[in-house]
Amino acid sequence: MRTFLAVAVLSGGVAHATMGPALRIADVAPDIPLIVVVMLAMRRGPEFGCGAGFLAGLLQDAATGGLLGVQALTKSVIGFGVGALGGRLRVSQPLVQVPGLVVLSIVEGVVRFALLQLFHFPASFGELMTYVVLPQAIYNGFLGAALVLALAWAESIRERAS
Amino acid sequence: MRIRALALLGIVAGVCLLLLTLQMRGRAAGASDALAIFTTPVQTVVSRINRTAFGLWSTYQDWKNVRTENRRLRDEAQRLRVESLRVSEVDEENRRLRRLLQLKEALPLETISGEIIGREWGGWVRSLTVNRGRSSRVVRLTAVIGPDGLIGRIVDVRGGSSVVQVLTDPASTVGAHVVRTRTPGIIEGEPRGTIRFKYMARDGAGMQVGDMVVTSGLGGLFPRGIPIGRVRAIDDRGSALFHYAQIAPAVDFARIDEVLLLTGDAARDVAAHFPGAS
Numbered sequence: 001m002r003t004f005l006a007v008a009v010l011s012g013g014v015a016h017a018t019m020g021p022a023l024r025i026a027d028v029a030p031d032i033p034l035i036v037v038v039m040l041a042m043r044r045g046p047e048f049g050c051g052a053g054f055l056a057g058l059l060q061d062a063a064t065g066g067l068l069g070v071q072a073l074t075k076s077v078i079g080f081g082v083g084a085l086g087g088r089l090r091v092s093q094p095l096v097q098v099p100g101l102v103v104l105s106i107v108e109g110v111v112r113f114a115l116l117q118l119f120h121f122p123a124s125f126g127e128l129m130t131y132v133v134l135p136q137a138i139y140n141g142f143l144g145a146a147l148v149l150a151l152a153w154a155e156s157i158r159e160r161a162s
Numbered sequence: 163m164r165i166r167a168l169a170l171l172g173i174v175a176g177v178c179l180l181l182l183t184l185q186m187r188g189r190a191a192g193a194s195d196a197l198a199i200f201t202t203p204v205q206t207v208v209s210r211i212n213r214t215a216f217g218l219w220s221t222y223q224d225w226k227n228v229r230t231e232n233r234r235l236r237d238e239a240q241r242l243r244v245e246s247l248r249v250s251e252v253d254e255e256n257r258r259l260r261r262l263l264q265l266k267e268a269l270p271l272e273t274i275s276g277e278i279i280g281r282e283w284g285g286w287v288r289s290l291t292v293n294r295g296r297s298s299r300v301v302r303l304t305a306v307i308g309p310d311g312l313i314g315r316i317v318d319v320r321g322g323s324s325v326v327q328v329l330t331d332p333a334s335t336v337g338a339h340v341v342r343t344r345t346p347g348i349i350e351g352e353p354r355g356t357i358r359f360k361y362m363a364r365d366g367a368g369m370q371v372g373d374m375v376v377t378s379g380l381g382g383l384f385p386r387g388i389p390i391g392r393v394r395a396i397d398d399r400g401s402a403l404f405h406y407a408q409i410a411p412a413v414d415f416a417r418i419d420e421v422l423l424l425t426g427d428a429a430r431d432v433a434a435h436f437p438g439a440s
Contacts, residue, residue: 046167054174069181076174080167119186 023143028135031105033060035144037075038104039151041083049079049086067119074111078104097148102141109133255419261309262420268435271385272426274298276306278419279323288331288355290314292421295322303383305424311389311412311436312336312377313421324423328415329390330355337378338390341433343368346378349390349409357391359407369396375409376433385424387433 023030033056041049053075060071082104106129113121113128266273276298280291294300296319304316306326314334318325327334334351338359347361359375373393379386391409399405 047170050167050171050174054178067182067185069178069185072181073175073178076171076178080171084167115182119182 025139026135028139030139030143031108031136032143033057034075034078034105034108035101035140035147037079038082038101038144039148041079041081042086044083045086046080046083049081049083050076051079053077053079067116070112070115073115074108077111078108097145098141100141101144102137105137105140106133109137258309258420262422265307265309265435266422269422269424269432270430271424271432273422273424274300276324276421276423278421281416283416286332286353288328288334288351288415289317290326290328290415290418290421292316292324292326292423293322294423295320295324297322298423299425300324300423301425305384305388306421307388307424308413308418308421310414311391312384313413313415313418315383316423326421329357329411329413330415336384336390337380338375339378340369340393341374341376342370343373345369346380349375357409357411358397359393359409360404361407363399363401363403363405369393369407371395375407376436379431386431387436389436 037049037053037056040052044052054072057071057073057075058068060075061068109129109132113125113133262275266275274294276292276294278290279293282289282291290306290313292306300316300319302316302319304324306313306315312329314326314328314331316324317327329336329349329351331351332353334349334357336349337346338349339346340359340361345361345365345367347359347365349357349359351357361369371393375390375393377384377386377388377390389412391411393407394410395408397406397408
């Protein structure tokens, strides 16, 4: 389980580092680790989501040279929340997945902004939301839904084969 | 289970907030260094994967661009080749028409120019269809010539076109003579698409390969002196009354596109207007 966690989180980081620039559209890149954390949390529960979010966020913090712990905290909270609520939500439809991921991305952005405000982060909330958080949230929503569908398709093929 | 999860969240949040607080107080260098022990190798690996992935991606992009460029250049080359062929064709047509025009202006005869619009090249009949007919006041047996020499005669006149019996038609006969020796005879078409010169043995003395054969003007159908061809071989039949000479036609009948139709009085000697015919 720990190996799977490490592989999943690292693969999210690797995907973010490798595919992020390639997936950039109009200067907006998706937050792949967030998508991975959400997917893991929904399948594995709040503890897994919390741990995966912490590791993924910490790696992102360390990799980006920002304040250590900001993304670790926000992603672990998101992972915990999604893991706790995941069982009660019907999230197999893209119509739910896309807005769900958009909302989660916005929540993560707002929480991150609030946290950074404690440390006198200079950017204005409006600009940050308009140019960074919202476009990335929309992108996350569609990419995440595509990944969920791809995973479901791969699983159905595996089941049919076995 | 729930308590354990909440405890984990609390611990994680606590660690994060501790990290943030330490950083703000400038005491997190140790934490950063400790984390760097784990993150640096990961980043190194990630960065290598990143570079490799991007290398592959950019190689793919380059290949795609080269392929696109290659396709574009191939299309361009094809277009230019077609354009070049068109220009060559127009150039060639200009050259032919200029020669025809020069001949038309030089000849002391009434002529009209025509364009070949059809060819019958079977062994039974060898004919051309020219886009001049009754509407252009063309009549049957009108002589048809080109800048290189005699082509044939009109055998069928229609409203807007006429059929030219070519010299190589098996039914074609034209009165002719050899320029150098003045040997008279008849040019006949052959089924295999060649022409021969039939002459009386006693008149053919001294005829040689390469001699020019022109129209004799006898009969009033063709003007005198229009080139027909050159002697290619002489078929000496011993004591027979008639001998034959194979003639290489002056005109390449398969490649004629424009002709002149001699519509006026044909009783003239036009040899001076064809090089080598006099």
